[in-house]
Amino acid sequence: MIKIPQNVYDDIVAHALKDAPIEACGYLAGLNGEVKYAIAMKNIDNSAEHFSFDPQEQFDAFKKTQKEGLRLLAAYHSHPETPARPSEEDIKLAYDPSISYLIISLAGETPDVKSFKIKNGIVEKEEITYE
Amino acid sequence: MKITINGEAKELRDGLSITELLVVENVEMPEMVSVQLNDEFLKQDEYAATIVKEGDDINFLYFMGGGA
Numbered sequence: 001m002i003k004i005p006q007n008v009y010d011d012i013v014a015h016a017l018k019d020a021p022i023e024a025c026g027y028l029a030g031l032n033g034e035v036k037y038a039i040a041m042k043n044i045d046n047s048a049e050h051f052s053f054d055p056q057e058q059f060d061a062f063k064k065t066q067k068e069g070l071r072l073l074a075a076y077h078s079h080p081e082t083p084a085r086p087s088e089e090d091i092k093l094a095y096d097p098s099i100s101y102l103i104i105s106l107a108g109e110t111p112d113v114k115s116f117k118i119k120n121g122i123v124e125k126e127e128i129t130y131e
Numbered sequence: 132m133k134i135t136i137n138g139e140a141k142e143l144r145d146g147l148s149i150t151e152l153l154v155v156e157n158v159e160m161p162e163m164v165s166v167q168l169n170d171e172f173l174k175q176d177e178y179a180a181t182i183v184k185e186g187d188d189i190n191f192l193y194f195m196g197g198g199a
Contacts, residue, residue: 052194053196075195094197
């Protein structure tokens with residue numbers, strides 16, 4: 001389970017809407033399953049169908065959270081026109097088994113956010129609790 | 132030798148290369164991580180020849196990407 005404050009939910013949905021139709025992406029920082037804040041990242045693919053984080057931004061985010069005693073708990077990205085489920089590419093490229101993978105779908109009338117754990121190609125849906 | 136790996140102080144044997152360090156740290160899919168040694172990116176073809184030294188600060192992160 002991952003706990004997300006309402007303001008962080010609002011932040012990542014706003015990020016997804018702002019960048020659409022390009023995929024938005026970022027990290028969620030926190031500790032022990034409780035998210036504290038979102039870190040918007042640049043999608044260096046600048047694509048409506050793909051995303052990649054910028055490695056330098058990844059390290060900057062990692063070091064910032066380390067200094068604060070926090071961890072990168074999750075990576076999020078948007079699906080501007082498809083459902084909130086990991087695509088084949090999402091599953092193939094989910095190399096880090098320690099984090100959660102959040103997807104924000106804008107395909108429906110209202111944004112849909114879901115979280116998953118992905119390890120060795122196996123996807124497990126993860127409950128999200130909003131605070 | 133005492134080094135820092137992803138923010139954690141660790142003591143490991145001398146003479147480890149970055150390639151060996153990733154094995155010791157049980158990094159799955161090491162070809163999909165980016166490595167910074169003392170805040171400088173290392174290229175993958177430098178891993179084997181780069182020997183970790185006392186006091187080094189090493190961070191590695193997985194490539195993060197996907198598609199819709």
